[in-house]
Structures are given as C-alpha cells and as structure tokens.
Amino acid sequence: MTASPAPLDSSVGKNASALLAIEDFRVSYPGPLAWAVDGVSLSLQPGEKLGLVGESGCGKSTLGRAAMRLLPRGSRLEGTALFEGRSIVDFSADELRKFRGEAVSLVFQDPMTRLDPLMTIGDHCTETLLAHRPDVNKKRAKEIAIATLESVKIPAERWGQYPHEFSGGMRQRVAIALALVLDPKLIVADEPTTSLDVTVSAQILDMLTELCSARNMGLILISHDLALVGEYCDYIAVMYKGKLVESGPTQDVFYNPQAEYTQTLLAAAHQLQSAGAQNSAAAAASAVPILSLQNITKHYTLEQGFLGKLLRQAPPEPIKAVDGVSLDLYPGEILGLVGESGCGKSTLSRALLRIVEPTSGKITFQNDDFTRLSRLDLQAKRRDIQMIFQDPHACLNPMMTIGQGIADPLLIHRLANKTEAKAKVEAMLERVGLTPVEDYYGRYPGDISGGQQQRVAIARALITRPKLVVCDEPVSMLDASVQAQVLELMLDLKDELELTYLFITHDLWVAKYLCDRIAVMNGGKIVEIGATEQIFSAPAHPYTKTLLQAAPLLAKTGAG
Numbered sequence: 001m002t003a004s005p006a007p008l009d010s011s012v013g014k015n016a017s018a019l020l021a022i023e024d025f026r027v028s029y030p031g032p033l034a035w036a037v038d039g040v041s042l043s044l045q046p047g048e049k050l051g052l053v054g055e056s057g058c059g060k061s062t063l064g065r066a067a068m069r070l071l072p073r074g075s076r077l078e079g080t081a082l083f084e085g086r087s088i089v090d091f092s093a094d095e096l097r098k099f100r101g102e103a104v105s106l107v108f109q110d111p112m113t114r115l116d117p118l119m120t121i122g123d124h125c126t127e128t129l130l131a132h133r134p135d136v137n138k139k140r141a142k143e144i145a146i147a148t149l150e151s152v153k154i155p156a157e158r159w160g161q162y163p164h165e166f167s168g169g170m171r172q173r174v175a176i177a178l179a180l181v182l183d184p185k186l187i188v189a190d191e192p193t194t195s196l197d198v199t200v201s202a203q204i205l206d207m208l209t210e211l212c213s214a215r216n217m218g219l220i221l222i223s224h225d226l227a228l229v230g231e232y233c234d235y236i237a238v239m240y241k242g243k244l245v246e247s248g249p250t251q252d253v254f255y256n257p258q259a260e261y262t263q264t265l266l267a268a269a270h271q272l273q274s275a276g277a278q279n280s281a282a283a284a285a286s287a288v289p290i291l292s293l294q295n296i297t298k299h300y301t302l303e304q305g306f307l308g309k310l311l312r313q314a315p316p317e318p319i320k321a322v323d324g325v326s327l328d329l330y331p332g333e334i335l336g337l338v339g340e341s342g343c344g345k346s347t348l349s350r351a352l353l354r355i356v357e358p359t360s361g362k363i364t365f366q367n368d369d370f371t372r373l374s375r376l377d378l379q380a381k382r383r384d385i386q387m388i389f390q391d392p393h394a395c396l397n398p399m400m401t402i403g404q405g406i407a408d409p410l411l412i413h414r415l416a417n418k419t420e421a422k423a424k425v426e427a428m429l430e431r432v433g434l435t436p437v438e439d440y441y442g443r444y445p446g447d448i449s450g451g452q453q454q455r456v457a458i459a460r461a462l463i464t465r466p467k468l469v470v471c472d473e474p475v476s477m478l479d480a481s482v483q484a485q486v487l488e489l490m491l492d493l494k495d496e497l498e499l500t501y502l503f504i505t506h507d508l509w510v511a512k513y514l515c516d517r518i519a520v521m522n523g524g525k526i527v528e529i530g531a532t533e534q535i536f537s538a539p540a541h542p543y544t545k546t547l548l549q550a551a552p553l554l555a556k557t558g559a560g
Helices: 060-066 093-103 121-132 138-151 168-180 198-215 226-232 250-255 260-274 306-310 345-352 375-384 402-412 418-431 437-441 450-462 480-497 508-514 532-537 542-550
Strands: 002-004 020-028 035-044 049-053 076-083 104-107 186-190 218-223 235-240 243-249 291-300 319-329 334-338 360-365 385-388 468-472 500-505 517-522 525-531
Touching (some): 020 060, 035 243, 049 060, 093 104, 104 168, 121 168, 168 186, 226 260, 243 250, 319 525, 375 385, 385 450, 402 418, 402 437, 402 450, 418 450, 480 500, 500 508, 508 532, 517 532
Parallel strands (some): 186 218
Antiparallel strands (some): 002 035, 020 035, 291 360, 517 525
C-alpha cells in the first residue's frame, strides 16, 4: 500500500498490479464546485488491509463510495481510479453492475440502506446470489447463503424473518453477510461495527481479516475508532477536510505521527481510554431515585407458521427481550448500560419510556407511576425525559430544516414562541459544535454527515431542558476527537442543566470515561452492576470479563 498527500511519484503504470490504485483523485457533489475529496492518492494490493480514518465529514465515506461509482447523478470526478488496472470511471452500466458485488462489495454504515423491509433475510441473500450467479440454482444459493449467515452468527432458523425483527447489530451482521456472499476481491467497510458490541465486533473483524488472508482479498476499513483500525489493519490513511494528511504502516503512524491532526486524534483516543468517570458518584444511599425499574419484562410472541398449525405443533417460545430487570437511577448520576447487540438494552430503554409497552413490571419516574399514566399525561411528562437515539434518522424529519427540527419539541410543549425558539436553537447549535450556526440552521438532515446528524439529535433532545436523558449509543458514529468533545459537552450540560443520564453503549472505554456506575446486560437480564472502577478492576461475572477482554485497547498498537 502506498499513499501520500501529493500525487504518487511513480507512474500509474507501476501500480498496474495493484488491486485498487487512486491518483490525484477528486470528488465533488452536484451543485457549486467544492471538493469533498481533494487530490487523494493511494494504492492497495490484494490481501492488504487499509484503515481509512478521520472525523465525520472529512470525505472518507465519499472516497469509499466514489471507488464504486456510488455517487449522486451530477457528481464530478477528476483524477485516476483503477481496479486491477481498469478505469473505474470509464465502466459501462453493465460493467458497473458486475463490478459492484462481484468484484467490490460495500458494507454500509446504516444497514437499513441495503435491507428491504418487505423481504426476508433469506430472500435478500438468495436474490443477491441469483442476480450475479446464473450458474447457481435456488437450492445451492440457499446453502451458500445459510453458510454465510452462520459465519456472522445468524442461525438458520432466522432465515424467514424480516429486518425489523432484528436488532441494529443483527441487521449490520446481515449487511456484512450480503457483502461476503459473492466472494468479492475487495470489501469497502464503512463503519461496519458501529452498532455492534465489542465481542461481536471482534468476531466480525476477525472473520473479515481472516478472509482477506485466505482469499487474498483487500479490505478498506473506514472507521473513527483508532484502536479498532490499529488492531486489524496493516496500513492507515488519515483524512482531514477532504485531503490525505498522513499515511503509512499502522505501527509507524501510531508510534510516530507526523501530521498535527493525527497527533490530535491519537491524543483524544488516549484520553478516552485512560480517564475514569469524571463526576462524583451520586449519594445512592441517601438519595431518592429519579427513576426506578421494578422487575420490568418485555416479551415478544412469535406467530406460528401455517405448517406448524397444520401439524399441531407447540407454539414458539416467546422472545424474552427484557427479562425481569430492576435498577435504580439517582439524580445527577450517569449510569452506563452495556452489553452485546441484541441483549435487550435498547428494548429496555424504549420500555421505560413506554415507546414500547412493557409486558410487566413497574416504572417510577420522579415519584410518579410511569406505567399508569394516561396518554395525555405521558406526553406532558416526556418533556422531562428525553432520548437520544442510536440512529439520528429515527428522530430527525428529513422534510424539516435542522433549525425547525430542533425547535419542534419547544413548540410542541409550548415552552417558547417561534422567536424565542429560534434564539434557543441557535444557542444549542453553538453548544454542540455546529458552527457557524447560520450554515446549519436552514439546511436539511440529508445535507450533513452522519456524525453531524447525531449532534443535531443531541441538540434536539436537550432543547427542552429535561431531567433525565436516555442516551442510546449517542457518540457511536463520531470519530475519537469529536467523541471527546461531545462527551465533554454532555458532562458540562449535565452540571449546567442538572441532568441525569442513562447511557447505553457497547463501547466500554466510553462507559469508563463517562459513567459513575455500570450495569452489564446479557440475555435480557442485568448480570452485574457496580461502580465503574469496580467493574473494570474486579469484574465478578464471567460475561463482564469476556466483554473487557474483547475491547480493543489503543495501547496494544504501541501508541503512546
């Protein structure tokens, strides 16, 4: 792999043996000319693993999509992009169809961009195979698809289920399986494990890197997680504002970073992993809980199929997404809820807000029985308990400007008139780092990057000055430097607004940095709960120990 901020000294001809060779490559989206990718040069050999890192909006995802010609109509490309010596820019429509999937597969950051809600998981896999492999019959396609799904820990019995029946992490595993099913020569993985817990993330990346070696397959891993990239990639390329500012072997970049921006990224990542909880723990013994959950359950009943009814088989066992959870959250505290994807932590957060109704149990919030509130009373009470979702698309209306979207809760709860709301929104945009404010207020969510969308979602949740904020992976889409900024912001706002956080995350280092206490969830149950330092220094439950062992540590790379 070779990469540099300037064009390669060698001619393109010398990169003819490369799997992918990009030279002085520029990308601009439709509209006024502005280079999202500006003069990038790099090459990747078969079997090499390249980590592409940089802050949200720096152009790394754009570069990945441009390499597959997956850009809006009217985008402008300049420079050279070769795949196995052939110009990607000059591919015909038919060549592009074969190229995408058979030669190069993209794993998207948001799996729902590739999954049709009306198709079963099995149909997704077989349709992909049959569309590209006319020599394969349906029976063989199903065999290949089942084997691929099982390689990403999706059992065969879930073949007939739909995307909405899977957790976010499980949907991402399906997306990875779809990328692997055609055995491509290069995988471009855009934040492929953002929504996965550390154990499954390690399994997925172990599998991807083993496949790269076994099949001589290239991998471009786009990520904001420096520790993850350092553990799995041979080379690192660092992007900033559309340009390649530094690149080289992983150890060289981590041991001896040359660019100021790379040094900043590494310093921020070390800060997250080395610091402990920064706030004093709540006086749990004397305080009255702001939120109390008593034996909360949420069970989902699976419908029996026609054949099962015909054969009079016993109905399927219900899925116990949340199974008897009890915990207290105290005013001013940050309680971390950690566990693998699908363990029930997001379902629990939705149940305590009554976004989904719990099957049984009692929820007490600010001394009110939350489970008994009428719909009207519940709406009024929700101004005091807000949620920051894992996927910002879940709370941002694509038809409303950013300013309108953040102001909406103020107007719904009649906390401000339009003039007052505009002033409050502008102040909040400033606080979450979306500046200059005038550049963002009138734009739409679709016009900004995923990380910027998440900051808008945070601003929207905090605009009503709630007492409790349920945070479902609120920084999972942000790079290390922005993560640190947002977490510092959340700590500042916690003190300023007297907030309490329930912080759901699969990133143990973020939990260690931010949280006073940590509750570990597995199989719908809380298996361990305690002070953050105690969980990290003396974990009691075997599952907690497994999570800690799987968490990628930046120090392993030799940095710092």
